[in-house]
Amino acid sequence: MQQSAATTLFLPIALGIIMLGLGLSLTIYDFKRVTKFPKAITLALACQMLLLPLLCFVLARFSGLGPELSVGLMLLAASPGGATANLYSHLSNGDVALNITLTAVNSVLALFTLPVIVNFSMEYFLGAGQFIPMPFSKVVEVFAIVLMPVTLGMIIKSKAPAFALKMDKPVKIISALLLILIIISVTVREKQVLIDNFSVLGLPVLLFNVLSMAVGYFLPQLFGIDKRQSIAIGMEIGIHNGTLAIFIALNVINNATMSVPPAVYSLLMFFTAAAFGFLVNVKKTAEA
Numbered sequence: 276m277q278q279s280a281a282t283t284l285f286l287p288i289a290l291g292i293i294m295l296g297l298g299l300s301l302t303i304y305d306f307k308r309v310t311k312f313p314k315a316i317t318l319a320l321a322c323q324m325l326l327l328p329l330l331c332f333v334l335a336r337f338s339g340l341g342p343e344l345s346v347g348l349m350l351l352a353a354s355p356g357g358a359t360a361n362l363y364s365h366l367s368n369g370d371v372a373l374n375i376t377l378t379a380v381n382s383v384l385a386l387f388t389l390p391v392i393v394n395f396s397m398e399y400f401l402g403a404g405q406f407i408p409m410p411f412s413k414v415v416e417v418f419a420i421v422l423m424p425v426t427l428g429m430i431i432k433s434k435a436p437a438f439a440l441k442m443d444k445p446v447k448i449i450s451a452l453l454l455i456l457i458i459i460s461v462t463v464r465e466k467q468v469l470i471d472n473f474s475v476l477g478l479p480v481l482l483f484n485v486l487s488m489a490v491g492y493f494l495p496q497l498f499g500i501d502k503r504q505s506i507a508i509g510m511e512i513g514i515h516n517g518t519l520a521i522f523i524a525l526n527v528i529n530n531a532t533m534s535v536p537p538a539v540y541s542l543l544m545f546f547t548a549a550a551f552g553f554l555v556n557v558k559k560t561a562e563a
């Protein structure tokens with residue numbers, strides 16, 4: 276698929292609005308709060324940065340996916356959580372304060388870890404010397420599109436908290452609509468790739484989504500972390516920023532096929548996250 280002017284313009288704007296919405300819910304304290312939840316945050320970051328990429332690599336390696344779809348799945352694994360994770364955590368009685376802190380820290384750290392994971396994936400799946408390195412200008416562009424709107428949102432929240440609160444819901448609705456438009460756009464434009472590969476793509480994407488949430492929920496409990504924080508971690512590392520993954524596939528790597536796994540994932544996660552939230556609360560009710 277050739278890049279169109281509409282895609283080149285629309286995706287950065289859409290991602291910027293989504294990240295602005297995230298910024299409207301953040302304060303400097305959310306970054307400082309790391310010291311309040313050291314054990315939970317350390318474990319969550321270890322899962323997000325190390326365990327999930329390894330899990331995703333195994334799925335991609337043995338699922339029969341083509342090289343570009345495998346890289347697309349790894350690109351998704353390298354992307355941080357987003358504002359959607361905070362919403363689902365709230366609906367599932369998770370520790371939203373922990374979610375917000377994890378989202379803030381993950382969004383910054385991923386800007387450094389994401390290029391490493393993606394370049395390794397392209398080297399491995401596309402063959403030595405055949406990967407497409409991300410130009411420095413594109414890395415700077417990703418920094419700008421992710422960090423600048425978040426920073427702007429945080430400034431608005433700091434200087435005009437009432438306005439930020441008033442805009443929070445409308446921006447979340449717009450963000451959700453933009454995400455849906457992005458998914459539809461990728462699905463329509465890459466319909467043939469999806470049809471040709473769904474039989475092998477659907478199961479790995481679903482497994483990665485479910486396993487991510489399961490690891491995020493059950494592993495912390497093995498280390499003595501309480502249920503509310505475990506729900507928050509499960510949502511945070513189980514709901515990735517598919518919009519960022521799609522943006523990098525289309526606008527940075529310039530490979531539309533790689534955008535298909537994040538698009539499929541972004542669609543499935545709405546249903547799997549809702550089911551996950553329902554199940555953990557049923558379990559909590561039964562234990563009570």
